[in-house]
Amino acid sequence: MPSSVMPTSSRGDGRQSTLAVSTIGLRKSYGDKTVLDGIDLRIPTGSVFALLGPNGAGKTTAVKILSTLITADGGQAQVAGHDLAADPQAVRAAIGVTGQFFAVDGLITGEENMLLMADLHHLSRARGRRVTAQLLERFDLVEAAKKPAASYSGGMKRRLDIAMTLVGDPRIIFLDEPTTGLDPRSRHNMWQIIRELVADGVTVFLTTQYLEEADELADRIAVLHDGRIAAEGSAEELKRIVPGGHVRLRFTDPAAYRAALAALGEVTRDDEALALQIPSDGSQRELRSVLDRLDTTGIEADELTVHTPDLDDVFFALTGDATVPHQPKENVR
Amino acid sequence: MSTPLAPVARPSRISLAVRDSSTMLRRNLLHARRYPSMTLNLLLTPVMLLLLFVYVFGGAMSAGIGGGGADRSEYIAYLVPGLLLMTIGSTTIGTAVSVSMDMTEGIIARFRTMAIHRGSVLFGHVVGGVLQCVASVILVGAVGVAIGFRSTDATALEWLAAFGLLVLFATALTWIAVGMGLSSPNAEAASNNAMPLIFLPLISSAFVPIDAMPGWFQPIAEYQPFTPAIETLRGLLLGTEIGHNGWIAVAWCLGLAVLGYLWSRSLFDRDPK
Numbered sequence: 001m002p003s004s005v006m007p008t009s010s011r012g013d014g015r016q017s018t019l020a021v022s023t024i025g026l027r028k029s030y031g032d033k034t035v036l037d038g039i040d041l042r043i044p045t046g047s048v049f050a051l052l053g054p055n056g057a058g059k060t061t062a063v064k065i066l067s068t069l070i071t072a073d074g075g076q077a078q079v080a081g082h083d084l085a086a087d088p089q090a091v092r093a094a095i096g097v098t099g100q101f102f103a104v105d106g107l108i109t110g111e112e113n114m115l116l117m118a119d120l121h122h123l124s125r126a127r128g129r130r131v132t133a134q135l136l137e138r139f140d141l142v143e144a145a146k147k148p149a150a151s152y153s154g155g156m157k158r159r160l161d162i163a164m165t166l167v168g169d170p171r172i173i174f175l176d177e178p179t180t181g182l183d184p185r186s187r188h189n190m191w192q193i194i195r196e197l198v199a200d201g202v203t204v205f206l207t208t209q210y211l212e213e214a215d216e217l218a219d220r221i222a223v224l225h226d227g228r229i230a231a232e233g234s235a236e237e238l239k240r241i242v243p244g245g246h247v248r249l250r251f252t253d254p255a256a257y258r259a260a261l262a263a264l265g266e267v268t269r270d271d272e273a274l275a276l277q278i279p280s281d282g283s284q285r286e287l288r289s290v291l292d293r294l295d296t297t298g299i300e301a302d303e304l305t306v307h308t309p310d311l312d313d314v315f316f317a318l319t320g321d322a323t324v325p326h327q328p329k330e331n332v333r
Numbered sequence: 334m335s336t337p338l339a340p341v342a343r344p345s346r347i348s349l350a351v352r353d354s355s356t357m358l359r360r361n362l363l364h365a366r367r368y369p370s371m372t373l374n375l376l377l378t379p380v381m382l383l384l385l386f387v388y389v390f391g392g393a394m395s396a397g398i399g400g401g402g403a404d405r406s407e408y409i410a411y412l413v414p415g416l417l418l419m420t421i422g423s424t425t426i427g428t429a430v431s432v433s434m435d436m437t438e439g440i441i442a443r444f445r446t447m448a449i450h451r452g453s454v455l456f457g458h459v460v461g462g463v464l465q466c467v468a469s470v471i472l473v474g475a476v477g478v479a480i481g482f483r484s485t486d487a488t489a490l491e492w493l494a495a496f497g498l499l500v501l502f503a504t505a506l507t508w509i510a511v512g513m514g515l516s517s518p519n520a521e522a523a524s525n526n527a528m529p530l531i532f533l534p535l536i537s538s539a540f541v542p543i544d545a546m547p548g549w550f551q552p553i554a555e556y557q558p559f560t561p562a563i564e565t566l567r568g569l570l571l572g573t574e575i576g577h578n579g580w581i582a583v584a585w586c587l588g589l590a591v592l593g594y595l596w597s598r599s600l601f602d603r604d605p606k
Contacts, residue, residue: 103443
């Protein structure tokens with residue numbers, strides 16, 4: 001058995017012998033609206049890849065193409081070593097998909113949904129029952145198993161959705177915005193589920209509009225903007241792209257605030273909050289120099305926070321909304 | 334656990350198709366059993382029409398058949414074959430609606446991304462739809478018998494042929510209904526688009542003989558699938574003259590089935606929105 005399918009703790013570290021997903025120049029347009037404008041991806045087996053982008057960036061379209069739901073207009077793509085266009089059925093045999101909208105049959109019970117999947121994967125009756133029981137247990141759906149799926153809460157539907165995806169033991173899983181619309185607890189549960197999948201050696205292709213989620217889960221992140229990959233790398237690599245780190249000092253005494261302002265020179269001031277922002281990469285050396293300057297003048301700040309650039313900064317810088325992040329410049333749709 | 338690279342025997346296309354279609358059929362029958370209200374509602378139309386035409390209009394209508402002077406029991410005999418076929422038309426509206434509802438469900442996207450026989454979703458609907466038609470025909474037929482319908486001189490072979498005709502007719506209309514369901518954006522549209530399936534029997538020879546219709550209208554009543562099928566069923570059950578109607582009915586059924594199949598496949602194979 002080749003090493004590529006074995007669980008591994010060293011993911012995405014240059015073991016480029018096998019790629020779970022690779023695309024070259026993937027394109028798709030609807031009418032005269034170009035949704036994907038030449039997407040190149042190389043996703044190593046066993047890694048977690050996050051496609052990050054705002055609504056309407058084309059994330060779902062990319063998942064739909066790679067999961068054989070729709071066809072691309074141009075470019076090449078291989079999933080699990082099979083060409084999408086030439087052998088979609090072989091691709092389907094290797095993947096599992098959990099879409100943005102619950103891919104469950106609401107009219108039948110959770111258990112019936114699971115058994116339906118087992119039948120479609122041609123498992124024997126006994127094995128289908130066993131797998132169903134195991135997955136219902138694992139996803140905490142035993143109590144709800146006999147109720148129609150339409151009566152489930154959003155979090156339960158999502159868990160059932162993923163459980164159904166896992167019946168076929170897929171090696172590559174596409175998760176299209178798996179936590180959109182979930183409450184914080186359900187979201188953390190979902191993250192835990194995704195981590196467990198990865199521990200089993202599964203490759204996860206994830207889309208999300210939450211930067212925190214990509215940061216939390218993904219080995220590699222690609223930022224999708226206007227149908228193109230605006231940047232790609234690990235969370236750390238992406239954060240290095242943009243400036244935005246700073247030290248923030250807050251004062252309660254206006255006199256100390258004014259003294260600090262005079263001592264530190266080049267800072268961003270917030271007179272109302274009595275707070276100062278000093279540009280900094282967050283390194284120990286720069287932090288010490290700030291503290292030293294405060295010490296020599298005998299000023300004490302009431303609160304000091306170090307802000308390192310997060311993916312939000314990266315995201316807004318890359319998608320061109322850096323100056324007015326909360327005011328979209330155009331109304332798409 | 335299975336290893337993903339273990340050689341998996343790829344089942345032949347036919348056995349895959351049969352296996353997956355029967356799984357899909359089980360799913361559809363589960364839906365129908367759990368939510369029988371739509372099927373039962375659709376049954377109401379032919380049953381109501383049967384009772385209405387026999388007991389309310391029956392006296393006046395019977396004057397129009399058999400050269401006048403026919404009594405109510407003769408009109409029942411005339412009416413039931415047409416209503417059995419109308420029952421099929423009515424039941425297939427349910428198929429159109431459930432197909433269009435199904436297509437808006439996320440589960441269909443899942444089916445499309447699984448290594449299953451691609452047509453199995455549609456085959457499941459068609460076989461399920463035909464079985465519902467058969468069940469509905471039996472129920473409406475039972476009402477017919479209860480109010481006095483009797484097959485006069487039908488042999489076992491003719492009964493078999495009548496059953497075969499009903500199944501064939503149901504298959505043809507169900508494939509058309511599946512196409513209508515696939516081409517409709519939602520359940521309401523599907524229900525509207527499928528109206529011809531219940532409207533056509535009203536302008537066929539189901540209720541009055543074609544000779545009793547105005548001359549300009551006769552071609553409309555004659556050149557449509559219901560009339561030859563009704564005349565054939567009448568001939569089989571009641572011993573009336575079938576003539577060319579048998580072949581014409583079979584040709585209509587085969588034509589519609591093939592057309593509906595090709596139409597449905599091409600709609601289903603399009604990229605979903």
